[in-house]
Amino acid sequence: MPHLAFDIGFCAQLGKLQGTVKQGVFDAWEKFERLTLDQLFKDPGLKLESLKRARDPHIRTIRVDQGTRGVVLAPDSGDTYVLLRVMPHDKAIDWAIKQKASINAVTRAVEIRDIAMLDELTPAYERIAPAPDQRLFAHVSDGDLSALGIDGTTLLQARVLTDLEQLEVFAPYFPQDQREVLEYLAAGFGVEEVWRDVVSVSLASAPAEDAPVDTTDFATAIQRTRTRIALVTASEELRDILDKPFAAWRVFLHPSQHKVAYRASYSGPAQVTGGPGTGKTVVALHRVRHLLRYLRDGERILLTTYTNALVAALRAGLAALVEDESLRDRVDIMTVDAFAARVVSTSRRPLRGGEEEARWVQAAKATGFTGTPQFLGQEYKHVVLAQNLRTLDAYKECERRGRGSALPTSARELAWRTIEEFTGRLTVDGLRTYLGTCAEAADLLEYGGARYRHVVVDEAQDLHPAQWRLLRTAAPVSPDDLFIAGDPHQRIYDSKVSLKAVGIRVAGRSTKMRRNYRSTHEILSWSTALLVGRPFEQLADDARNETLLGYRSSLHGSGPEAYGADTEDAELDALVQRVRGWLDSGIAPGEIGVSARFNKNCDHAAERLRAAGVPAIRLRGDAPSDGEAVQVGTMHSFKGLEYRCVAVIGVSDGALPYARAVTPADVDRLQHETDLLAERCLLFVACTRARDGLYVSWSGQPSEFLVEAGV
Incomplete structure (x- = not known):
């Protein structure tokens, strides 16, 4: 019986597909489940067609709906086809004829590359390349590249590259795993590091085999390609993937993420760090799912974070991941401050x-x-x-x-x-005070006993030592007691802490994630310039700074837009125009976020959008968001959230940095520097909530952060 599997590239399109197209995908999948291969080829509605000018006969197209086609990998052996992309008819044909499928001799996984574009680019760049010893990968031998999974074709193409800018031109057309290897090497990581962080995690997801790889056996390779191809066996599972974008994470945990989330047991506290969009929250939720399987009677899990908006997001994420309500009921999801107040059971009002x-x-x-x-x-x-x-x-x-x-x-x-x-x-x-309550609660638990078997912490970078002491006492010292996810680059409050100093030792149980799965490379790089305080052009010579010490994005798109207005009214008019443009392009209102430094700016933006007939709602506390309205909230409330398109407004002189949030240098010089960095991080966090589109605006004079970054 044939099957239709799904490539991660298709799933990345889900948020952009109309309902009729999604239904067409579902109908096509059902035909694969119901018909024989012979019937599929003869089905007039599916039109499983070969392409006359295709660079690879294994690449074909199918009809999804009127005017839309899907591009599929159709192997000679086996009965599993893979849906790679869904596009308008002409674009699908144009994309399909340029692609070539292959099997990586090291990772044993299926790979897709734009061979037509690579063949066009390579000789052009070879003609302008300097001597071989002056090129980008001159320091890496052919043998080492081969051992890392770089095949002969990619090797020839990579050898013509001179600098990072040229690699960025080629990157979208390389096979994904090989591209990641080259990007890590170009960022300064050694061969052993790349093997450990990139190649070995892919190998860990497949069964160990000593036999040589058959690079013509697509049937076996499709089964091995856990990082890119989802094998869906039930209609309900496919409905989830099509209707709920989060469901794709259940299918496509990268091996590096799966290894961390589903490790059988840690001997003590474990930590995962990573830049924006690297999937830390997803890993934390999967860890909760794993731990739930082994809870004994009476045991509970605390899933905690810093803000109420994140609490709401974690509740929604866990509900999508763990369908059994009785299991979810064994997880308490709340902020650390809310947990402290529950422990103390006080009627005293916080300041x-x-x-x-x-x-x-x-x-x-x-x-x-x-x-x-x-x-x-x-x-x-x-x-x-x-x-x-x-x-x-x-x-x-x-x-x-x-x-x-x-x-x-x-x-x-x-x-x-x-x-x-x-x-x-x-x-x-x-x-x-909130922190005083945390200290008091920690004392009570230290003498009264822990309340949870496991504690899972998301967005951990902003927690204060008093909050960490509380969490340390919330679970007994034992294997799998704490699981911590965070990113120091996104610290928007001035809390710095040594986990060791508060009794939490993660040595030997700490993992760094470097692959960004949310924002495009253009958005991540532009936002990094704001954080570092240097123009993006100057970062090109420093690969590690440009990519946040090695954090990379495999997604590419258009760069952010920046707009300066004379007045706030003019800025709001431009915001309405930008949001309307996104809506007209097919983006749903709930996939658009508008963020500002202050509540008053958020109120003005929401009012102006509603007055223009655009549904808009303010994000407040842990109230559920309205998926049918544009989400408007402060930069603090956007922490940990994500949207297809984000408008960051009011980035004006005097707003960022905000004088009242920055300690004067004559009061405390070090605190002054810390506060300035927190303000930078706040803007960086707001900008990196965007997946596909970012728009930044100001009125009057722009923020000094924008000026420094060359905006």
């Missing part, structure tokens, strides 16, 4: 906005402390709570690393008395 500064002013007046309230608040947060100091003597003896303002031992007694005055008045008035 709001500017209340804390006023409270520090009040405490300083009572004790006679002459320092600024900002200094006191940071001393309490970054020294006292961070180091879990309980006594004056401990405070006098502690080191104040990371603090850029001197505080002699003789002055610490008054500072300590002021902090005690602050916390004491809060208790009397029925108030609390």
Whole structure:
């Protein structure tokens, strides 16, 4: 019985396909499941056709609906065909005739390349190439390249390349796994590193075999290609993939992700780090799914993160991944602060906005402390709570690393008395701070016992040491106690922590992910320039900076758009026009995000969009989002989310960096630098929420971050 499998390249198109096209794909799959091969070739509706000018006879097309065709790999042996792409009729034919399928002799996987384009580019670049010893891969031998899975055809093409810019021209047309190997080597990684991080993880997903690879046996290779090809056996599974984009992650976990998520057991806390879009959240959710299979009666899992918006996203993701509601009910999903409040069971209200500064002013007046309230608040947060100091003597003896303002031992007694005055008045008035509540909750759990068998943490980079101590006490010290996912490049709050210092040791159980699966290369590179504070053109000579220390994107598309307006009204008018353009191109409202630094800008944007007849909704807390409306929220609320297209507005001078969020250099020089970096990270995070399209605008003068990046 024949089958129709699905390539990851097709799944990457899902968000762009109309409902009638998706139905056509489903109908085609059903025909493969129902008919014999002979019947398939004769079916007038399917039209499984060979192509006269095809570079590879294994590449054919099928009819999906009126005016739309699917491109399939049709092997000579076996009965599994692979849907590679779905496109309008003429584009499908044009793409299909240029492609060539092959089997990698090292990874044993099926590969697809645009052989026509590569054959056209190679001689042109060979004519302008310098001497062989001055070319991009001169430092890597043919033998090493072959051992990494670079076949003879790609080897000849790679040998003509001179620099990273030329590799970027060729990259979209190379087979994906070979392209990744070349990109890692070009970024400065050694042969052994590339074998470990790229090649070996692909091999780990396939059964070990000693026999030579038969590079003509597509039937076997299709079964081995776990990283690119999904074999769907049930109509319900296919409906999920077509209707729910997240479902594709269930099918297409990269071997490096699968290895981390489904490892049988870790001997202690485990950590996964990676840049934006590398799939850390997906891996964390899959880890929860794995752990649920082995929970004993009465045991529970805490899935936690930093913001309420992320809590809502995690709930939706787990619901898509774990269909058994009784299993999902054994997972508590909440922010760390919400967990702390649950443990303490207090009726004391947390401080709001500017209340804390006023409270520090009040405490300083009572004790006679002459320092600024900002200094006191940071001393309490970054020294006292961070180091879990309980006594004056401990405070006098502690080191104040990371603090850029001197505080002699003789002055610490008054500072300590002021902090005690602050916390004491809060208790009397029925108030609390979030971090103080975390410290209190950690004490209660340390003496009262853990509440969970496993704790899984997403977006871990912004958690404070007090929050980490709470999470450490939430589960007993045992195998698989904590699983941590995060990225230091996306730290938008000023919390820095050594996990070892809070009793969490991940040595030997830490994995870095480098492949971006969300944003296009153009969006990732442009956003990196904002983070690094250098024009993108200057980053071209520094591959590791350009790609966030090796983080890569295999997706390519158009570059971000930038627009400067004279007034906020003009900026909002341009926003409406940009959003309408996305909608007119077939992008659903719920796939569009609009982000700004401040709530007032978000309110103005949502109002202007609605006034123009565009459905728009504000993201607030952990309320479920409306998939039929454009999502509008602050940069903080966008953390961890993703959209096909994102407009980042209000990136003006005075907004980023925001003066009130940055400690003056004369108060604390080191904190000043940390705060500036946090503001950069905030903009970087907002921009990297975009998958296909990014639009950045401002009114008046642009942010200094944009100016530095050459925008």
